Amino acid sequence: MKVAIIGAGISGLSIAKKLSEKNNGFVIDIYEAAPRSGGRISSFDWRLKNETIFSCDNGQHFTIGAYTNFIELLDKCDALKYWSRHTFEWNMLKLQGDELQELLRFRLEKLMLFKKPLVPYIKFVKTPTNLFFLKFYFSLFLLKRKFFNERSLNYLYKTFFFSNATINLFWKSFVENSMNTEFDNSDLSTLSFLVNECIKDIPNSLEILMPETDYYSCAIKPIEKHLQKNGVNFHFNSLVQRIQPGKKIECRGMLSQSYDTIFLAVPGHIAAKIWKKSGYPNTKESILWENQKYRHILNMWVVIPSLQAENIYHKKEESFFWNPIEFKGSSYVVVTQKKTREFTIVSIIRSACNNVNSRKEEEKLYEFAQKFLYKQYSVNLKHLDYKLIRAKRATIACTHDQCKRAAIWSGTRTGIKDIYKCSDEASFNYPSTIEGAVRAGYSAAENIENSISS
């Protein structure tokens, strides 16, 4: 059976992995528009002022212990050895004027006495908020039970159970970064699912996995190598324009052989374009792809030479610091840092931007970065290597409206026989994540198995 996969992002690679495991005599061709695999988790070569070339991720990605399918995929492709696990530490800061104030700091630790251990270790709380942790636990419990079914998160503000402190100090930045959606518009049932996944095996599920260098070298390349060894053919620089009758792929004006099955492993807005150009009729799935709403991510990378970064805030190597910072009233950015021998790489991330506010957010991010870096590291942004990545349509938005109308869950079917679709929005309940993309890839591959067995 001849199979074509359009797109070598993590979802396309996952389909190939699943099918190549089956020994069903599949001939698998992957068509990728870019010169390398990885899609949104690929990386690029960045030439620094001192001429060093550094392989930099497209944006800072977080892999948590709860991404079980992605981690298993890394393991199967012998890539897990390039990854390390870090304790999760939460450090909430606030930038007010020029002052950087620490609001809350804790880390999750295991205490074997309890069956479901969730033991926050409060290291330092500058402004202790009334019963913060009690309310934090309680909010976890309520979300786990989907207590507030069918409501948007904005509703939480108005409830007695959630204090504004728990929302502002924890939930806002957690939601905006894990679902890439503005807190006020986010869907509660999607969050409940995420919370459940995270709670299953705490603190392991909330540990952060970091690649030794970048995602491309430590995940994508080993997966690609593994697939090539198993006979999968990669066609890079191959932008697919349309699918022609007989399931032939049109690419750079050339037609491929006929395929038995085709997978569109691209986000909905791209699938919709290919669909139209191929002259396929509208189906209920293809209409969904067109209407899906996305959010942008702004990611600023800053490289600080090691000597200048001596006075860094966090020195503990074994922890991964997640620093949500509140500034200008309502905006949240997350700052992370990673050390190499030569430099410290700081990533300043603003998630959940919609079209309307992304320009404004960009200006605010620059202003924030200048102040923050000066305050924290005594360095001037203008003298450093830095790069702002604007990831447009970074991921799907899990807004309440979109989830309620099921406009987000396109599933893996297309309404046309033997053509399937997958990407990070095709996976029910784990959208906009690497894990969702892997799950979607696996379930798309199952379609083909089901059709063979029937």
Ligand SMILES: Cc1cc2nc3c(=O)[nH]c(=O)nc-3n(C[C@H](O)[C@H](O)[C@H](O)COP(=O)(O)OP(=O)(O)OC[C@H]3O[C@@H](n4cnc5c(N)ncnc54)[C@H](O)[C@@H]3O)c2cc1C
């Ligand atoms: C800045 C940023 C930060 C993120 N942070 C996180 C995070 O912390 N944690 C997390 O879990 N997720 C994060 N994500 C989301 C994560 O990157 C995606 O969910 C995941 O990579 C999606 O994979 P995919 O295979 O579904 O799609 P993609 O990676 O988009 O893959 C699609 C592939 O198809 C190719 N393609 C497109 N059109 C064509 C065509 N016509 N012909 C041939 N090929 C084509 C593209 O080049 C691409 O390689 C982030 C995303 C961004 C952008």
